[in-house]
Amino acid sequence: MTETLDIKITKTTHSRLAETDFDNLPFGKTFSDHMFVADYADGEWKNLQVIPYGEIGLSPAISALHYGQAFFEGLKAYKHADGKVTIFRPDKNAIRFNKSAERLCMPQLPEEIFLQSMAAVVDIDRDWVPSKDNHALYIRPFMFATDPYLGVTPSATYKYMVIAGPVGPYFSKTLRVKIETHYTRAAEGGMGFAKAAGNYGSSMLPARKATEEGFDQLIWTDAKEHKYIEEMGAANAMFVLDGTLVTAEAKDTILDGVTRDTVIALAKEWGIPVETRKVSVAEIIEGAKNGKLTDAFGAGTAATIASVGSISLDGEEYFLNDPKTREFSQKVLKTLDAIKYGNAADTHGWNYLVG
Ligand SMILES: Cc1ncc(COP(=O)(O)O)c(C=O)c1O
Numbered sequence: 001m002t003e004t005l006d007i008k009i010t011k012t013t014h015s016r017l018a019e020t021d022f023d024n025l026p027f028g029k030t031f032s033d034h035m036f037v038a039d040y041a042d043g044e045w046k047n048l049q050v051i052p053y054g055e056i057g058l059s060p061a062i063s064a065l066h067y068g069q070a071f072f073e074g075l076k077a078y079k080h081a082d083g084k085v086t087i088f089r090p091d092k093n094a095i096r097f098n099k100s101a102e103r104l105c106m107p108q109l110p111e112e113i114f115l116q117s118m119a120a121v122v123d124i125d126r127d128w129v130p131s132k133d134n135h136a137l138y139i140r141p142f143m144f145a146t147d148p149y150l151g152v153t154p155s156a157t158y159k160y161m162v163i164a165g166p167v168g169p170y171f172s173k174t175l176r177v178k179i180e181t182h183y184t185r186a187a188e189g190g191m192g193f194a195k196a197a198g199n200y201g202s203s204m205l206p207a208r209k210a211t212e213e214g215f216d217q218l219i220w221t222d223a224k225e226h227k228y229i230e231e232m233g234a235a236n237a238m239f240v241l242d243g244t245l246v247t248a249e250a251k252d253t254i255l256d257g258v259t260r261d262t263v264i265a266l267a268k269e270w271g272i273p274v275e276t277r278k279v280s281v282a283e284i285i286e287g288a289k290n291g292k293l294t295d296a297f298g299a300g301t302a303a304t305i306a307s308v309g310s311i312s313l314d315g316e317e318y319f320l321n322d323p324k325t326r327e328f329s330q331k332v333l334k335t336l337d338a339i340k341y342g343n344a345a346d347t348h349g350w351n352y353l354v355g
Pocket of ligand 1: 074231233234235236255256257258259260299300301302
């Protein structure tokens, strides 16, 4: 048994729940009543608190704002038919959280603080977890440097926080994606494997350009040659090519997705061959042309399983089969939903019970 942490709880006196429209939940715009805050100073985490969601005062000199010592995680809590609320595989995010911290020269966060901070927010705000299909409470833990000091050096103080909010599906349609062959998301030796805020900042200009060209997402390629597929926006790119599930190996340029890991585990159980390796743009385009590419999707917590309808390369658009006819991704989606919402046995121990 891990120790139960001493978390001070201050409840809101003005819940916003009644005035929240659960039928209209654009991703990431609605926040629940409470949040978690802890401070790091003198080598330890202290002042563990749940407080009403709201603004926080910060010095304009905090190094997170200037030098980007900031990173985050993204998870979801689901409501089951019997009212239970569970978070999906938070132990995996706890490990990734500390990998990000290490890469950014920031302090480690004990796993019990990560898990219990989220559980505390989700528990107090359990009425904010939507009961509708394809809906969940999105949980955003994050850490940032708070030293009010403009020297380029790791901060000595940090804040760890958790905010949350109800969300519906991130993508409501089949995606039109473009293979990016100019801009780069991450290079070897960089921080692509970390959920660093800076990785997302640098992706915005290329993503905006792609949107202006009518695309929904970018497929990132390797920094050296732009010949190998890495990721798809804020999701891992996965393909079924000639009956094999193929996806890029989770190396230092790629975020090792929890959804990716889950999809791979299910595929292996179902006896489907899995290859995690370099995936060339050429073989994917070839597969799209000759019909051997029978499935293509982005896998992520927010994106869930987001079907790719067409892939464009150098101005040429290659259309794929109808997503509804895709055996693999349809089965993955159904199975994952059944486990997350408690409609199938959680034989892997993926659901973390809150409360
Ligand atoms: C860049 C990137 N890749 C992959 C993923 C998928 O990871 P996960 O399945 O853990 O959510 C995400 C986000 O969630 C992401 O931001």
